[in-house]
Structures are given as structure tokens and as C-alpha cells.
Amino acid sequence: MPAVPLHWSWSLPAVVEPSPLLGLDLPLALRCVLRRRGFTSRSEAETFLSPSDLPPTSDHFPDLDQACARLVKACRARERVAICGDYDADGMTSTALLLRALGPLGADPEPAIPSRMDEGYGLNPAMVQRLYDDGVRLLVTVDNGVAAREALDLAASLNMQVIVTDHHTIPAKRPPMAALIHPATTPDGSPYRGLAGVGLAYVLAHAVAEALNKPEAIRVARDLFCIGTVADMAPLVGANRSWLLEGLNHLHRSECRGLQALQRLAGLGERPLTAEDIGFQLAPRINAVGRLGEPKLVVDLLTAEDSDSAMALARRCDDFNRQRRDLCDAIEAEAVALVEAETSDALPSFLLLAQSHWHHGVIGIVAARLMERYHRPTALLAGDGDGCLRASVRGPVGFAVDEALSSCSDLLSRFGGHPAAGGFTVKAEHVHALHERLCEQADGWLMTQALGRPVQPDALLHLNDVNWELWRHLQSLAPFGIGHPKPLFWSRGVNVEERRDLKGGHLALRLRQGDSERRAIAWRWDPSAVVPESCDVAYSISINRWQGEQRLQLELKAIRAHTELVLIDRGTRQYTACWTEMSGLTLTNGDGKTLQAKIEQEKSLTSDDDLARDTRVVQLMEEACLGLGLRP
Known part of the structure; x- marks a missing residue:
């Protein structure tokens, strides 16, 4: 069976009026993006773009004061504290964060991360018993623990105190614990609702450092917060966005020797990092260890004090990442062969x-x-x-x-x-x-996908709009991620001037629209998918860095054949629309009746037809203008 051709069901964005955001130093297309994401006033958008101070964490986490008090006591007594983390990037960065924070604050912290292969996920009774037998009486879980009933029951029976920091679902009957730091315990609308495990570890470390008046002890904590938050795909809104905006500006100059080594291996240079740098360059090297090796390697890397040992550990992470890539490619090839060998007609749903x-x-x-x-x-x-x-x-x-x-x-x-x-x-x-x-x-579910894979662009751009000025403004909306994705733009009526099929199943195109040419890349492209000579394209914008040079490129997400007509579906009724310089906008209903309108310089629609005064017809005309590329 040949590979399944790619089909997309395009759904263009809602018609919006960007005027409430007038005064923002942003191009029209980006103001439309913000309006479509729910920003209804300039002040609301400005607060998002440049977040104000966050409320005190102690006002939002009910158990934070008692958790902080217990850890302050441990720091003053040089008490041993086990940090029980998970084996993914969030859990490993959370563990390293608390190790690096609690040690300088006076405690004697040690990592306790289960093996993915031997022990499975999270805190377990065997770990609790082993730590108790070794003399540990205080545990802090990071990125796990809230549902570890057997382990927590055992800890309680042994008079061990457990502070749980976790963002997974709280069970209906809460197990025994000394304190719980969890986003679900914050008030509705709290900016801390989207914190991942590493964000909760940061909240706890920050509170203890403040209580002991030693803010310098958590200088690296913000850097580790950035890595774990992006790697765990936490929503980049609220506190996550606020702390990331601060942290990303300094991450490339981190005092963490392990992060310095990872950045050098990834070839990221001395420039400020982006969330994409973390997601595609740093996080995979960390996650690969949790998938294939022992997570203590990452904890050792992120707590290393010597540059040489940090680089040696980073190289081991890099080796695991190459092994992970090879394994993924081999399993994918085998899985695709199984699909094509076992499926004679249609794919199973x-x-x-x-x-x-x-x-x-x-x-x-x-x-x-x-x-x-x-x-x-x-x-x-x-x-x-x-x-x-x-x-x-x-x-x-x-x-x-x-x-x-x-x-x-x-x-x-x-x-x-x-x-x-x-x-x-x-x-x-x-x-x-x-x-x-x-x-x-x-x-x-599959019946709803009959028209193809859904794609919904955020705003229209002409290829000549894709320039360094737009890129500069686009960065003011960053960081992008879950909850605030990278904008997906679309361009209408572009011509494919050149096509190259690249190694690894990628596709490179040179696109032209009028006098403007732009290069585009489609990752992991289906080789059987047709690329029309004249097409509409949906894409995000990125930078291609190669041999010391950098240029903007379009990262293609969807392609469709270009047509001069636009279809507007209203269930039982359908309308077609087209545009010419001479006639302007022509809207035709299913009975063949037409309505014509002109677009004035201010982009407003005018028509001599009385129907054009009906609000429903105006909405249809506005949607037609959007589909024809006459509106952003």
C-alpha cells in the first residue's frame, strides 16, 4: 500500500476588527492574531506582551507556608532530604533545581529517581523503605507523588514526612502527606495554574530562599525552570510566560556548567535562546537519557561544578540522543512497513x-x-x-x-x-x-475527518510581508508553546518555482508571489503528496541558520491548489465568491443570484445592492474577503 496522501480541511479564521488594538507597535496581521486569541483591548494585550508583577505565591498555594517552614528547619539542621523525581525532562530538571537550591541553603539533599525500565513511574514503596533504612526522614517529590498512595501510606506508617509537589491529577481521596504544592489547589484564574513540576519546585525553592534571606542560592533555579517548562510542554501563559520572558534573556549565560555544555554541543552560540531552542535542541538531549539510560546522569550534569566533567556528561547525553534518533528511525521504518504490508485496502480507524x-x-x-x-x-x-x-x-x-x-x-x-x-x-x-x-x-471521530486533516491559519500574509521587520515584531509575542502556539500564517496564490526532495523525507520549495520569493521547508513530507504549481500555503516562520548565515524560511504545514473561487458553507446553503479588479467582489448564492461590492481604500465594503445592508450578508461578504485574501 502506498503512503497515504495528505489532505487538509482548511478553516480560515474568524473575521475580526483589530481596531481595539490600535496603538500597539505591531503589524496588522499580528494584531489580528492577538484579537483572534481573545485580546479585546490594547491594555489587555500590553499586559500579556509585557507581564506585570505576579501575586505572592503564598496567597495562592495553601500548603506553601508549612512546606517552606519544614524545609527551613531542614536547612538550619543540615538535615538529609531526598528529592524524589520523575525520569522525564520535567522531573530531572525539578530534581536538579532543588538539589542546587537546598544545598547552598544548608540542607543535605540527595536525588532519588526511579529507573524507567526497572521501577517504572514515580514514588514507590521500595524507594520509601530503602530511604528510610538509610536514615532519611524527609522526602520532597517533584513532578510525581500525588497519586502514590501505597508509598505515601508506608511513609506515614514510618513517621517519614513527605512534601509533594506535583501537577498530575489529584485522586478523590488524598493520600497522607505533610504538604501539597499543586496548581489545582490555587484559586480559579490563578497565574500559577499552568505550572509544570519544575515550576512548582521553583515556587518552593524561591519561598525557602526568601525565608532564609539567601536569594543568591537560587540563581540557577530560573534557568532550570525554563528548560523543564518548555520540555514538558506546559502552557506558556501566566507565571510560565512571565518567568520564561525573564529567564530566556539570561539562559545563554547560565552559571550551570551542564547547561553551558549542552548549549555548546547544540551549537547555539552566545545569542539569547528561544523556547524553540530548548524544545528542539536541549530538551531532546535531556529526555533521551530518561528514555534510554539512567536519569541520574542528567541530574549529575545539571549539578556539575566543573566544566570538564560537565562536558563529559553532556557528551554522554548527546550519545543517548543519537541512539534515541536511530532507534526511533528504525522502529518507525518497521512500523510503516507493517502498516503497508497488513493493510490491503483502507487503513483501520x-x-x-x-x-x-x-x-x-x-x-x-x-x-x-x-x-x-x-x-x-x-x-x-x-x-x-x-x-x-x-x-x-x-x-x-x-x-x-x-x-x-x-x-x-x-x-x-x-x-x-x-x-x-x-x-x-x-x-x-x-x-x-x-x-x-x-x-x-x-x-x-474518523467520520468527522472526511474532508481531511484540519488546518486553521491565524492570519493572512503576502510573501513580501515576510521580512526581518515582521520577524522582530513576531518575537515580541514569544515565547510560543502550548496555550500560545506559534502563529500559523497563510498566503494565497503563490507559485512553486522550484522543488527539491531532501534526505530524510523533507521537501524544500522556492515560492514566488508577484516580485517576492521565499524559501520554504516541509518536514517529514509525504513523497506521494502532490504540490500544485499554483497553491495556497499555510506556514509558520522560522530562521534557518547555516554556516554562520541566517535567513527567514517558511515552515510549511499545509498546501492546497489555488482557485480563484472561494466556497462559503452554511450547512444547507453554499455561496461562492470571487474578486476581480474590474468587478470587485462578486458573491453568488445557490440559486445563481449575485451581489457585487467594492472595497474602498479604507478596506470598507460598499455596494448599491440593498441586501448589502443586512448584517448576515455583510458577514458573508467579510468572510468572502478573508477567503480571497483581501483581509488579514
């Missing part, structure tokens, strides 16, 4: 692929790649011993992974997740029945 030798640490990455390639919810299963398989699941927008797994709970030994991703363990004999059940769950 839910892709489920299993091989006992696949590596647990990377099957989630490959599941995400296959989900993108085939636009289907996807599960990859690897052997887990005792006749069981362990899976990672990824789902497209609109398909709820957690709900689908819940509906199959009778077939699963363990499961968990959220709407976009999840995991489960299943006995081998239940895999066939599970696949049938998951396909039933995906059938309804």
Missing part, C-alpha cells in the same frame, strides 16, 4: 502495532510520528514480560485518548493518560479484542 523487541522508551515518539503520517490515533506496543505488552498512545485533535482507554478498561491491566496521549499494559491474548474496541471508538 485506530492504528495498533506490536513488536516485542521495540524499546519502551521511544515508542511514544514513534506513535506520534505515525499519528501525524496517517492522521489516525495510534498505539505502539512493546513486550513487557509475563505475556504482557506495554503501549504508548497518541491521538489527533478531537480524539480523546483517555476516554477511549477508559472504555476498554476491562481488557487492560493498567492504563492512564489525557486526551492527547496515554499508555496501557495489556495481556497478549487481549490485543485483538482491544484493537477492535479501539477501532469502534475511533470510527465516529
